[in-house]
Amino acid sequence: MIQRKQCHFRILSFLEEYLPKDFLDIIVGGEDVKAAKPSPEGVLFALEHLGSSPKETLYIGDSTVDAETARNAGVDFAGVLNGMTTAEELQAYPHWMIMKNLGELV
Numbered sequence: 001m002i003q004r005k006q007c008h009f010r011i012l013s014f015l016e017e018y019l020p021k022d023f024l025d026i027i028v029g030g031e032d033v034k035a036a037k038p039s040p041e042g043v044l045f046a047l048e049h050l051g052s053s054p055k056e057t058l059y060i061g062d063s064t065v066d067a068e069t070a071r072n073a074g075v076d077f078a079g080v081l082n083g084m085t086t087a088e089e090l091q092a093y094p095h096w097m098i099m100k101n102l103g104e105l106v
Helices: 008-015 041-050 064-073 087-091
Strands: 058-061 076-080 097-099
Touching: 041 064, 058 064, 064 076, 064 087, 076 087, 087 097
Parallel strands: 058 076, 076 097
Antiparallel strands: none
16 A cells, blocks of 8 residues: 555556556555545555455554554554654654664565
């Protein structure tokens, strides 16, 4: 799942450069939800669409807004340090792990 405030077509045009088309099960864009992150609305929308629950979900993000979104949605959070946010900033939020890159998740 990817959640962004942009519309689907903008998200897809960016992703087509980096990922196969069938890589993601759902994209949540600005036209799908009224409230942006850190509202849990986008995560909960995706969980309902996918038939999943918060207990089965790991939210991966690189910002404190992502950590807040995960907390607000009641899902586990894993922080990745590829953005501007430091490990110390992410550690202030409930988290499953903080990693330097996505390779550490495997």
